[in-house]
Amino acid sequence: MPWNTVMDIMMKEIHARGKTMQDIKEILKRAPVIFEVVLAIKEAYALGCDLRIVSDENLFFVETILKHSGIMDCFSKINTNSSYVDDEGKLKICPYHNFDHKCNNPCPPNICKGLVIERMQESLALEGNRKRMIYLGDGAGDFYPSSMLKDQDFVMQRKDFPM
Template structure:
């Protein structure tokens, strides 16, 4: 059922907090972090904080152990596993970084459920420090409230273009997008009428969406917690599948009618 693409944000959509804040807080570096945030972009702040955490004698293994303690939203892991088992193509679009995201997904047993992880790049330098680099160049053009290092709308457009190039006008893929933050508003504007948006209620994306309803073309299904996320996501997948099955059966019946009539 690769006809359904499910795109997840990560922070406060899969895990129940912001993983950058979690790591900084766990290493007792919140004061320095709070001082830096007003002075530079978030992505640059996190790169700077990784240097500081390394200077305090913390290793990559220490960071990994902290990430493994990050709380995943109850109900989300079963939802992801179920959607994957049903044949959906699962992807992540997150303004975190690859090491943080992959570590948590691996620990939660769901990394292999995702065909694609779009997030800020990260690597370990020669001194053993985790370095974090932006996903997009800071001069990307976007009029929506996207951070300078990542426009999720551009990522969704790239996914849509890839599907169109592969399948042409016969492209029937439907997208389900789940998110919570202001940065998730831009990709919601890229979705089509046949797609679905699942914003987390009472979070920034929910507020922006309600203030700009006239710009939203896709169907909207809000959720509060992991249990509701799981219920709504699987219900949407089932509904899409049922429609597709009816269309296939109708096409088969029509083909049979043509064959009989031709005789």
């Protein structure tokens, strides 16, 4: 079952148990964030780097953690599964791509990170100023998109998290 489908089911159950969006937000604020990573993000942003996120998480979770960490404004784009609060106050999570994105590579049905990277590369090429990409990955879902990088780009794999 795709991750965003699992999360959508979990959010339905959490809501059924009387938990509110504020409760979820408070839990997310307690998620461990590596201090040095926050510093590195702030430094890269201060140096003029265009920081973007490609994640199989969901927008509510990502934005909540980034805002709490004080780094939301460091990112120009967040590519992740969309989310919204329905009329009942329940968080709904939707796929970034349709499940039929027809990717033949090992990626989840709800997001093809390789396709996202490819579109970023095309967008950068249209600007006429080819920038280097540095792709940070921490799981099996990051192998394919990292293979889409060009010779001048870099992959940084999180220690002890095989791709």
